[in-house]
Amino acid sequence: MAGTAFGSVVQFRDVLGGLHLHEPTSLPVPNQLLPRLRLVDRTAPLAELDAMREEHALAGVPAAALITGSAGVGKSALALAWAHTVRPHYPDGQLYADLRGHADDGPVTPLTVLGDFLHALGVPIELIPGELAGRAALYRTVTHDRRLLVLLDDALTAAQVRPLLPTSPSSVTLVTSRLRLAGLLAGGARGVYVDRLDTAAALDLLRDTVGAERVDREPEAATELTELCMRLPLALTVAAARLASRPNWTLGEMAAVLAEEQRRLAVLTIGDDMAVRSALDLSYRALRPDAARIYRLLGLVPGATFSGGATAALADIPAVEARRLLGILTDANLLTDTAGGRYRFHHALVRLHAAQLADTTERADTREGAVARLLGWYLGTAARAERRLRPYRTGLPRDAEPRPSEITDFGGPTDALEWLESERANLTAAVTTAHDRGRHATAWQLTDAMWSLYLYRGHHMERLDVERTGLAAARACNDMEAEGKMLGRLGLTLNALGEPDEAAAHFTVALNLWRRLGERDREAGSLRRLGVVAAALGDKEQAITHFLAAIEIYREEGADRKAALALVELGGVLITQGRGADAVIYLEQARPGLTKVDDQYNQARLDIMLGRAHAGAGDLGTADEHLRRGLEQMTALGSSVGRAAALEALGELAKLSGRREEARHAWEQALSILDEPATATTARLHTHLNSLNDPH
Structure with a gap:
């Protein structure tokens, strides 16, 4: 049989039982163009x-x-x-x-x-x-x-x-x-x-919006208006939209107001931008007071987009009212609605215009209060998402800002993770803004609240900058506990990025802090992380010593879940020593500590580690069962980091079994999932792939 195959191809000889092939639904041909805009004389x-x-x-x-x-x-x-x-x-x-x-x-x-x-x-x-x-x-x-x-x-x-x-x-x-x-x-x-419109084309554009009768009734005023707008389509469209919404205004009145606005803005802008901004000022003046206030306050938002919930917190109004006002600003061509119920400014100049109005119109304490409410909303919502993803993390400090009156809730862990991912850029900007404005407790608490996102999805390079800001903020607070937490977070990121020596330095500082504070549980955490770094540096015996010391402290403190995590990491080191059977013993001891608190992520991680241990012990069938269960769990949780770990281990198992092409596919798939070229994991995956080129 000859021909071209599209989709999956399966080659087989004998089939026993039923064979079911499920093809994914193909995506439609992309048709991503935005709607056609008004075009005159081009x-x-x-x-x-x-x-x-x-x-x-x-x-x-x-x-x-x-x-x-x-x-x-x-x-x-x-x-x-x-x-x-x-x-x-x-x-x-x-x-x-x-x-x-x-x-x-x-x-x-x-x-x-x-x-x-x-x-x-x-x-x-x-x-x-x-x-x-x-x-x-x-x-x-x-x-x-x-x-x-x-x-x-x-x-x-x-x-x-x-x-x-x-x-x-x-x-x-x-x-x-x-x-x-x-x-x-x-x-x-x-x-x-593309040059500015000529006068005739500019007048045609004006006619399209306000009607030929009004333009032809005042030809001189219409021409003056087009010149005041520098014959720029954006400025003309904004000015014309205002005229269209005010049928009783003459073009002469609009031109006089626009001329005055240009004189007011002349000290701030030059050339074409001045025409755009003066037209924006007219658009702003036509807004109702409640919409105008929202427009000004949105100029204070640190991120690129904003939702109805964020806007409600910023303005201290109900979310339903915020969405209504966002719709008004969108209809006025000042905002653009984007995917996921979010909005952004229509143009960078619009954002700057709103920010300038906020600076000149709102009192300093009003601006500060609005930003504080927005930061509080981000902190409170991130904390709610965090609880959905990791409910066993209780008693965490999330009190730097007052709790918002309305807060986004989530139907389950998947919704919470997707919100954190979709708001990632805004949360990052919020951390920086909080620190820059001296709201240091907010900055480090928000950094800590983003931990679940980073645990599941990685984003190590971006995370590095956020956690450095979080550490600086904690130190600015003179809060030793916060500093210890941020040192631990930053150390884990550095280790993941292939900087174990720098990571060890951070963990050591944290260890000394916890010992001074008498926090035995936290001391064990730093020992555990020093064990992770020692393993990365190749000092397996030192790593085992750190893990055993951490496990002893955790058991003394009754911290069963954390003891289980240390057991998992101890098992990982034993696997690299070729002691798969010993690793299985320690890893099985970890299971009760993870199941009693419903830690699904680390239960999946345990399955992946057990798969590697059983492979090292020679039980390849049991290894495959654990690894595939771990992959299934990580996929259900939406963790790209966890999926990549499972695929890496499945690739190792396939190579061990002589299935080199299956190993290659697993490792290439893991690389594509991670989307991060600079981590220790991606470097290790490339090493795996290179090993397949060796015929031995």
Whole structure:
């Protein structure tokens, strides 16, 4: 039988019993373009784009265009309008990414965008490589023969764009940027400059929004209004929206108000930005007082997005009212609603405008109170998520800010973990903001509350910065217990990143702190972590000594769960010594201490360790059972770190059994799940893979 297979292929000889193949539902062809925006008189640049596409089609090479111009000039509108026109020529998909080149929180990385694009093109998440080079290579492979249209909005650098260019000669890429990205132009991209509208086109845009009758009734005022808006589509659209909502205003009145606003803003802005900001000021003045207050306060939000719950806390209003006001601001084109019920400012200039209004309109104590309520909401909600994920962690200090009046709850651990993941950037920004504003207790408590997220998902490089801030905040509080906790957190991250010596230094400082405080339970924790580091450094005997000392203290203190964790880590060291049978004995002692507190994560971790121990003892069948159960549990918990650990061990078992290709697949899958190129685990996985190249 000959032909091409799509999906899974199974080769077999004899089948005993039933055979069931379950194919995952394939993703639809990606159609990610945003809706077409209003476009007026862009005949020349549209013709340039048409010519570019035709020339590259004849040459048989991928087409790319760099659309540049000032803020608010209509680059995105032009790109979207042309993309919608030519989309029938690209039936294999249209991809879109906002690269956020000028966002306050920094641009989006090509690593992130490639992950989204590959998944949209049908690559399962578990097969997407973790490092940029691997994702870029897979993207080139996947796009090689596809007819794709890619729109990359608001790019900052050529390096941000290059990995995102498809390789198919039947593809086209549109890039918008305020900057002339010489690196892209040198690589063959066609430069398309978008200038301000001419007067006639600006008047047409005004007519589209407020009606031809009003514009033609006051031609001089209409022309003056377009000039005050610098003939920029964004500024004109905002000003026209205000006129449309005020039918009794004349264009002359609007022009007079806009001229006054420009004089007021002249000390803050120059050139085209002033036209945009003055138009925004008019939009702001048209808001009802409650919506205007929300708009100002949102300028204080440290993160890039905000939900109804966060906004409610910020403004001290009910969540239902917050969502209503967010809708009003969205209708006014000041905010954009995003996935997951969150919002962001429509443009970086809008955010700056709101922040300036907050600084000039709100009293300092009002601003501080709003930020404190927001930080309290993040802390309280993160703590609630933490309790859903790890209910046995009780008595934790989470009292740095008053408890919010309304707090997000979660149906279960999965919802809690997804909230922590989706709010990760905002929580990180909140830690920094709290520390910078002198709210040090909030900063370290919020860092500690994020522990479950890091335990399940890793994010080690990002976590390193957060925990360094948390340690600095704890020390600024002169809180020795907080300092000890943050030293332990930071040490674990450093060890995971392959820095065991620095990790040991942090654990040693923490150990001395706990001994001074007489905290025996915490002292044992530092000993246990020093054992982990000793194992990483290859000093197995020292590691065993530390673990046994920690277990003795834990048992004296009645800390059964923590004793079980030390037993698991002791078992891990015995496995590396070739003492699999001994490891099984200690690991089985750990089970009661984990089951009595319903610690599902560490129960799954125990199964993975038991699988490795039984493999070391030669019982490969029992090893496989434990490892597959551990993988199933970690998958159900949503832990990428745990899944990778199970897959690494399954790969070791497959290699031990002579199934080298199965081992390769398991290790490659583990690498793709971790999405972190700089950790000790990823380095170890690469070593495993390299070992398969040795025929012996």
